[in-house]
Amino acid sequence: MATNDQLKALVKSHADGDDPQFYAVAMQVAAKAARAGQSRFAQELRDLVDDLRERSDVRARVASIVPVVQPKGELGTLLSVSYPDARLGDLVLPDALAARLRHVLLEQRQRDILSKHGLLPARRLLLTGPPGTGKTSTARVVAGELGLPMFAIRLDTILTKFMGETAAKLRLVFDALAVTRGVYLFDEVDALAGERAAQNDVGEIRRVLNSFLQFLEEDTSESILIAATNHPQLLDNALFRRFDTVMDFALPDEKSVEAVVKNRLASFQINSLSWPRVIPAARGLSHAEIATASENAAKRAVLDGRSRIRTDELVEALTERPRSGSHRDKAN
Incomplete structure (x- = not known):
């Protein structure tokens, strides 16, 4: 109760x-x-x-008026759209990080009140941290909580060997931000915003970054722009100044491990789980890996005709999952 x-x-x-x-x-x-x-x-x-x-x-x-329900023409090759229904309750975040996210959402919901005082809500978020720690999930939650479409930018189609083409495609994306209010996710943004001091044969990355920074500076839309990276050390320092909020995600602590397992297994009987065994078995795993292991344990129980999750099978499922750095990075 x-x-x-x-x-x-x-x-x-x-x-x-x-x-x-x-x-x-x-x-x-x-x-x-x-x-x-x-x-x-x-x-x-x-x-x-x-x-x-x-x-x-x-x-x-x-x-809500959404002129571009499905991006057309060339824009359709640059963006993919979805309507997430994710909510804050679906996320497992440290208290401080969750509080910052709630405040961003509050500012967005009260943007009319802020505007009466000449203030603008936070609308540019930079999310950093290891793969699987909730960055992309956070973008989905922002879209779901605000009832906005989420547009994922396909960087593989934006980046070309010709600077002019890349800049033109970025311009299309930023024009879309102004026309259609939504959540625009630039995942793996380090591909666009690498350190300008880095060595490059033709300086192409530096020119791409300069264009991206310029578009960010000129953007006055009401859309929410979220950039995510697994490698913040690769980002140019100038990029950080263009964002209202920088949120650093980390691997889950003991409290978060327990919360992720309980969230994923809420419809199963887990009262008999031995947390002193489960939590060490999850050490070094991301939120996504812990969730996957929990689901694997649940499937074993279902196929065995049980609703109770056993400690041994959950520990085994957690132990089977690869740790960060032991395999190729997976999606956020």
Whole structure:
């Protein structure tokens, strides 16, 4: 059942009209109920929240003007669009990082109030950290929480051996930012914004970076621009100054390991898990790897006709996952 703090959070979010926070707390209540063995109630509550979210998303999409639902022509080769339904409750972040993200969302939701005082909401986020630690998931959450489309920039189609072509394609993308409000994700941005002092045969990377910095400087749209990199040390220092917020993601600590496992296995019985064995087995793994291992353990239980997750099978699934640096980097 809900704790006192969760009940207060539900009432406060309802009074504030903060639907996303209301849904997030409700999902936490459902997860807690599932862990307590109240599976039927937990599923009914999750279904109810999902239904309310879907209705809210439909209203938001109808109310918002999105001229480029699916990018056309050359722009279609540069961007891929999706409508994420991810929410804050789906993320496992350290308290400080989660608080910064909530504040970014608050500024976006209250941008009209800020504008009356000559202030602009944070809309450029630089996310850094190892693969699988939640950077791309955070971009999806920003889009989902604000009811905006998410446009992923395909850097492989933007970068060409001809500087003029690359700059022209970047211009198309930044023009789209102004025309269609959305969340624009530049993943692996170090490919665009490498250190200008680095040696290069023809100085091409330096010219690409200069164009990118110029477009960032000139951009006055209401879209949210998110850049992510696994290698912040490769970024030119000038890029950091162009962003309102720099968020550094890290491998999960013990508290986060437990939270990721509980989130992924909320519909299973995990009361008997031995955390002193599970947490060391997850050491060195990213959030994504821990989630994958949890799912693998769950599939073994399902195929064995069980709803209870055993410590041994979860530890084994965690141990099987590759650690950072032991394999080729995977997607964020």
